[in-house]
Amino acid sequence: MDKTQLAEKTAHRAADGAAAPQLTADDVSLILDTLFGTVEHPGTIAEALKAQEAVTLGSFGSFQGADGAATFRPGTALVEYLKDQLR
Template sequence: MDRSGLIEAIGRKTAGGGGLPDDGIGRVVDALFGTVAEPGVIAEALKEGRAVTLVGFGSFHDVGGEASLRPGKALNEFVQDRTG
Protein backbone atom coordinates (compact mmCIF):
# COMPACT_ATOMS: atom_id res chain seq x y z
CA MET A 1 0.00 0.00 0.00
CA ASP A 2 1.39 3.39 -0.95
CA ARG A 3 0.62 6.80 0.58
CA SER A 4 -2.49 7.31 -1.59
CA GLY A 5 -3.82 3.88 -0.71
CA LEU A 6 -3.21 4.52 2.97
CA ILE A 7 -5.10 7.81 2.79
CA GLU A 8 -8.03 6.14 0.98
CA ALA A 9 -8.13 3.28 3.51
CA ILE A 10 -8.12 5.71 6.45
CA GLY A 11 -10.91 7.65 4.75
CA ARG A 12 -13.01 4.48 4.50
CA LYS A 13 -12.30 3.56 8.13
CA THR A 14 -13.30 7.01 9.40
CA ALA A 15 -16.33 7.51 7.12
CA GLY A 16 -18.77 6.30 9.79
CA GLY A 17 -17.68 9.03 12.17
CA GLY A 18 -18.39 11.88 9.77
CA GLY A 19 -15.29 11.18 7.72
CA LEU A 20 -12.18 13.23 7.23
CA PRO A 21 -11.22 14.98 4.00
CA ASP A 22 -8.36 13.35 2.06
CA ASP A 23 -6.17 16.46 2.38
CA GLY A 24 -6.58 16.39 6.18
CA ILE A 25 -5.73 12.69 6.32
CA GLY A 26 -2.70 13.35 4.11
CA ARG A 27 -1.44 16.06 6.46
CA VAL A 28 -1.77 13.68 9.43
CA VAL A 29 0.04 10.87 7.58
CA ASP A 30 2.83 13.27 6.58
CA ALA A 31 3.11 14.67 10.12
CA LEU A 32 3.39 11.18 11.58
CA PHE A 33 5.64 9.46 9.05
CA GLY A 34 7.29 12.43 7.33
CA THR A 35 8.01 13.29 3.72
CA VAL A 36 11.18 13.51 1.65
CA ALA A 37 11.51 17.17 2.64
CA GLU A 38 10.37 17.03 6.28
CA PRO A 39 10.79 14.32 8.92
CA GLY A 40 7.69 13.18 10.76
CA VAL A 41 7.21 13.03 14.51
CA ILE A 42 8.31 9.38 14.67
CA ALA A 43 11.65 10.15 12.99
CA GLU A 44 12.19 13.22 15.18
CA ALA A 45 11.55 11.21 18.36
CA LEU A 46 13.97 8.47 17.27
CA LYS A 47 16.65 11.04 16.47
CA GLU A 48 16.21 12.43 20.01
CA GLY A 49 16.77 8.94 21.44
CA ARG A 50 13.14 8.32 22.32
CA ALA A 51 10.97 5.35 21.37
CA VAL A 52 7.45 5.79 20.01
CA THR A 53 4.95 3.25 21.35
CA LEU A 54 1.50 2.73 19.89
CA VAL A 55 -0.27 0.28 22.20
CA GLY A 56 -1.43 -2.77 20.28
CA PHE A 57 0.51 -1.80 17.15
CA GLY A 58 4.09 -1.78 18.38
CA SER A 59 7.00 0.50 19.07
CA PHE A 60 9.54 2.26 16.94
CA HIS A 61 13.10 2.18 18.31
CA ASP A 62 16.57 3.22 17.24
CA VAL A 63 18.60 0.02 17.00
CA GLY A 64 22.24 0.71 16.23
CA GLY A 65 21.43 3.85 14.27
CA GLU A 66 18.60 2.27 12.27
CA ALA A 67 14.87 2.68 12.81
CA SER A 68 13.17 -0.53 13.83
CA LEU A 69 9.56 -1.52 14.49
CA ARG A 70 8.95 -3.98 17.29
CA PRO A 71 5.41 -5.22 16.54
CA GLY A 72 2.91 -5.38 19.38
CA LYS A 73 1.04 -8.50 20.41
CA ALA A 74 -2.26 -7.37 18.88
CA LEU A 75 -0.62 -6.62 15.51
CA ASN A 76 1.19 -9.97 15.45
CA GLU A 77 -1.97 -11.87 16.36
CA PHE A 78 -4.01 -10.08 13.68
CA VAL A 79 -1.41 -10.66 10.96
CA GLN A 80 -1.10 -14.31 11.98
CA ASP A 81 -4.93 -14.55 12.04
CA ARG A 82 -5.14 -15.57 15.69
CA THR A 83 -7.73 -12.95 16.64
CA GLY A 84 -10.69 -15.18 15.88
Protein backbone atom coordinates in the same frame (compact mmCIF):
# COMPACT_ATOMS: atom_id res chain seq x y z
CA MET B 1 -1.04 -0.32 -0.97
CA ASP B 2 0.57 3.05 -1.60
CA LYS B 3 0.18 6.21 0.47
CA THR B 4 -2.72 7.55 -1.62
CA GLN B 5 -4.65 4.30 -1.26
CA LEU B 6 -3.89 4.18 2.47
CA ALA B 7 -5.15 7.75 2.94
CA GLU B 8 -8.33 7.09 0.96
CA LYS B 9 -9.11 3.84 2.77
CA THR B 10 -8.40 5.41 6.18
CA ALA B 11 -10.62 8.43 5.45
CA HIS B 12 -13.42 6.12 4.31
CA ARG B 13 -13.05 3.93 7.39
CA ALA B 14 -13.02 6.94 9.72
CA ALA B 15 -16.27 8.12 8.14
CA ASP B 16 -18.10 4.83 8.86
CA GLY B 17 -20.61 5.64 11.58
CA ALA B 18 -18.71 8.71 12.73
CA ALA B 19 -20.64 11.51 14.37
CA ALA B 20 -17.56 13.75 14.25
CA PRO B 21 -16.56 15.86 11.25
CA GLN B 22 -15.40 13.80 8.28
CA LEU B 23 -11.73 13.37 7.44
CA THR B 24 -10.75 13.67 3.81
CA ALA B 25 -8.01 11.67 2.12
CA ASP B 26 -6.00 14.92 2.07
CA ASP B 27 -6.43 15.26 5.86
CA VAL B 28 -5.18 11.71 6.38
CA SER B 29 -2.27 12.28 3.99
CA LEU B 30 -1.22 15.35 5.98
CA ILE B 31 -1.40 13.33 9.20
CA LEU B 32 0.75 10.56 7.67
CA ASP B 33 3.32 13.14 6.50
CA THR B 34 3.34 14.71 9.94
CA LEU B 35 3.87 11.36 11.68
CA PHE B 36 6.25 9.66 9.28
CA GLY B 37 7.80 12.62 7.50
CA THR B 38 8.67 13.46 3.94
CA VAL B 39 11.95 13.90 2.08
CA GLU B 40 11.90 17.61 2.98
CA HIS B 41 10.71 17.39 6.60
CA PRO B 42 11.19 14.74 9.28
CA GLY B 43 8.04 13.45 10.94
CA THR B 44 7.34 13.42 14.64
CA ILE B 45 8.31 9.75 14.85
CA ALA B 46 11.70 10.42 13.23
CA GLU B 47 12.29 13.38 15.53
CA ALA B 48 11.52 11.25 18.60
CA LEU B 49 13.84 8.46 17.43
CA LYS B 50 16.63 10.94 16.77
CA ALA B 51 16.16 12.20 20.35
CA GLN B 52 16.61 8.57 21.46
CA GLU B 53 12.97 8.20 22.46
CA ALA B 54 10.97 5.07 21.68
CA VAL B 55 7.56 5.56 20.08
CA THR B 56 4.94 3.08 21.27
CA LEU B 57 1.59 2.89 19.50
CA GLY B 58 -0.37 0.73 21.90
CA SER B 59 -0.75 -2.87 20.87
CA PHE B 60 0.13 -2.01 17.25
CA GLY B 61 3.85 -1.88 18.04
CA SER B 62 6.80 0.36 18.71
CA PHE B 63 9.58 2.15 16.87
CA GLN B 64 13.06 2.43 18.29
CA GLY B 65 16.20 4.08 17.02
CA ALA B 66 19.81 3.13 17.65
CA ASP B 67 23.07 3.71 15.82
CA GLY B 68 21.40 5.67 13.04
CA ALA B 69 18.85 2.96 12.25
CA ALA B 70 15.16 2.59 13.03
CA THR B 71 13.46 -0.64 13.96
CA PHE B 72 9.81 -1.58 14.32
CA ARG B 73 8.65 -4.21 16.76
CA PRO B 74 5.06 -5.30 16.15
CA GLY B 75 2.78 -5.43 19.16
CA THR B 76 0.74 -8.39 20.35
CA ALA B 77 -2.52 -7.29 18.74
CA LEU B 78 -0.91 -6.86 15.31
CA VAL B 79 0.90 -10.20 15.53
CA GLU B 80 -2.26 -12.03 16.58
CA TYR B 81 -4.32 -10.34 13.86
CA LEU B 82 -1.81 -11.33 11.19
CA LYS B 83 -1.63 -14.90 12.45
CA ASP B 84 -5.42 -15.19 12.20
CA GLN B 85 -5.36 -13.75 8.66
CA LEU B 86 -2.63 -16.08 7.45
CA ARG B 87 -4.30 -19.32 8.56
